[in-house]
Amino acid sequence: MPRAEAALGPDPRIQRAMGLVLLATLPGILVLLWLYGWGTLITLLLANLTALSCEAVLLKLRRRALPSALLDGSALVSATLLALALPPYSPWWLTLIATAFAMVFGKHLYGGMGKNPFNPAMLGYALVLLSFPVQMNQWPAPHTLGLFAGLQQIFGFADLTDLAGSALPDAWSQATALDVLRVNNRLTIDELFASHEAFGWAGGRGAELVNLAFLLGGLFLLQRRVYSWHAPLGMLGGLFVMSLLFWNGSGSDSHGSPLFQLFSGASMLGAFFIVTEPISGASSARGRLLFGVGVGVLTYVIRTWGGYPDGLAFAVLLLNLAVPALDRYGQAHTQQATT
Template identity: 65%
Template sequence: MALPRITSPHAKGSNRTQRVMLLVAAACAPGALALTWLFGIGTLVNLVWASVVALAVEAAILAARQRPIAFFLKDGSALVTAVLLALALPPYAPWWLTLVAVGFAIVFGKQLYGGLGQNPFNPAMIGYVVVLISFPIEMTSWPKPHTMGAWDGIQQIFGLAALPDGWSQATALDSLKINKSLTMDELWAQNPAFGEFGGKAVEWVNLAFLLGGLFLIYKKVISWHAPLGMLGALFVISLLCWNGSGSDSNGSPLFHLLTGATMLGAFFIVTDPVSGATSNLGRILFGAGVGVLVYIIRTWGGYPDGVAFAVLLMNLCAPTIDYYTRPRTYGHRKPGRGFKLGE
């Protein structure tokens, strides 16, 4: 029996899961360095502790599921989840909070759905939202820039000493949300949480994550569609709802782009290929939905930043977006157009 020789084009690229995950982790380096420079050693401690917890929990679940442990740990997905969570959590979050966040992310956000490629929700955002709802005080305790020493920070993380006086302050998003009397100019001048354009220090962290995101686009690890959709939608809606510098101002477009977890979300969260949309148009719509929801939650919601909630809500919409944005199959006519006789 003769076997037909298949001549269809078969593409083979250099991207592998492990390589992609390592590039994503490497792209987080500018943001991690900026956080460490501004807030001290806490971010590095979080990164190490979160990575250990993620690998240990993943190994335990894989053993319980009778799956090969070394094979799946090498793909780097658990490590990336840990890195994203460590960068999103406050630099001096208690050790047990990081343990809970990473544990929930790996178990309930990833492994219970079957592992890598099966999760409908972003695992890192699952872990973040669990601890944000459960431990709001610890999750909103951000230090003032350049105030925490290395040893004091380690004692704070592991509960070895009481908090030093005045080590934390309300973030710019918190201050803007509760402001009822000061104009934006007065708020900017009197509140130390505000920097040049966005939150003090946080604006530089956002620029660092922007640099890392552009690196991922350059290396073709992610596409530009979802980040552009999110940042564009956030810019447009904040511009339309911006009412100047009065006491009821919701913040300028530049303020929203450079404050909170905007750039981390745009380049490292909404670009998740598993829980997001798949087509290029779908990615733009997915990102745009996240951008609009971030602004709505920041302005009228109960939480100062809404990236995690916005991403999880849009994860629910991803299958519907994919359904209505499916590209036309190669070799097929558009729906509604028949074939003529003889074709």
Template identity: 60%
Template sequence: MQWVLLACLPGLLTLLWQFGWGSLLQLLIAIVTAVACEALVRRLRHQSVQADQSLFNQPLLAEGSALVSAALLALTLPPYAPWWLTVCTCAFAILFGKALFGGFGQNPFNPAMLGCALALVAFPAAMSQWPVPGHHPGLGASIQHVFGLESGLVDGWSQATALDSLKHNNRLTVEELFAGHPAFGGVGGRGSEWVNLAFLAGGLLLLQRKVIRWQIPAGTLASLFILSLLCWNGSGSDSNGSPLFHLFTGATMLGAFFIATEPVTSPSEDRARLLFGIGVGALAYAIRTWGGYPDGVAFAVLLMNLLVPLLERTTSRTVGAQP
């Protein structure tokens, strides 16, 4: 848990650099909500946690899974989403994503992605609005907007994401989008290119420290790259986007290295992990391209969580059948 939080720091700092203080506010709100919900559940169940068995030796944090889930959920939310959206989705993630199934180690679904999916389904407009990189408000204005203390968001702060803009584009070529649309950068979404590179660096740290295995990130990125290459229909107005665009836009690297690799909700056998990652990448691309949502990482992870028992049974039978 400590290494995952440490590896998230480059991505968080890059989000702050590109989009302002909103991501830090979302993180603080999510952490307070998640820790409070988990403490309430433990109190109702009369469970206690020893200091030497808790994250950073803080019994309030327990084993740290609520803190990690809160951090991952906050990093997927738009920086200036209203506070109540963060509280509702984070409470849903902890209470319905983990506590309902018996607590840590018992949940079949990734709690952070359950919260993200709720936000995408219930509040799609709020989830599609991100600030223009480099044109974000200061700390005071950020606090006022997140907590609803001002009437509305300045038009120059907000825009649809690159994935959303490409999905609903029907008249501009890809070159025209990259040349004139503020959401597009060099090869992907402006700002999100750097964010994905930062999460890639954090993910490589987790691999180097052997906190995660390589199969899920490799399968996710490989299938996303290959499918986007095979389905890449040029640069016309109906383009689905290039492989590099899909790799460095949206929550690709965060999903591949931090979300899909959660040990509780992903397979434990190597070949099952690889198939799991391939499925996440394929479903994410399918939802981005033909589904109703611009980014499909959350739904892809949740759908593959459903298939974990099948993947493990299938691969275990295959291994057992070998001479």
């Protein structure tokens, strides 16, 4: 990079947008901290430190100016979104692998920020989900682990149970509501909500509050015009319509109500923080709308009939492949409308 370019420093518009996105994640982070304790914070710190370290090394290898590229905030946003999608007490090495893969193969392999065809956070998440399914399905029951037990779970410190004064709970991990519903063939929806601890008032226990928090952050970003409404509305609309079409009331073969689908898993995080990623998403307004609809439809299909409880990452990556076609369609429609 020329010295004059390096002296310019990071683009203030990019810094502002990334800063607002990080700020908008705070309600969700606070709810996750309240529900799951220190694990969320530790995973966030690990992911961000790994992302910044990888970013610095890769920029150095590519002979790019460190201040202008490292401080634009894109690495922090990708790492934060990835950490929020991971189970709060993921082993340290899993967070490191997911984040490093996201930085190398999701961003710098294609030339860095502005050139990545895939969403980096979802690429890292998909890798560890396929490679380490057991660890990726160990979600803790709310309010079960303290600091010392959490450190033991993340770093494998065997002696921390003595410091904490109690052993690690035998049944701290539980299936999510989406996972329970996907394999259920006996109980009605009403019976599941009444009897299973994974279910809350409308969706997964605790997941409703997390989704509401990310909804609040997303509305803040819409109000600040960080992005347009097309992709979020498209995803939530696609998920809502699919769940309405295949909703079978409270029967044992039901896949949950539209409200359940919207407030379980990573629905709001996906709608307002993942599908709105501008580089790997469509550029035209119509393309962004169709991109969101496609993600919502595929997320429901994978949740309901696929092998994974929440298919958001796979849905996003598949739609990333369709972005060129979506852009061509959107641009052609715009040209027709102006002639």
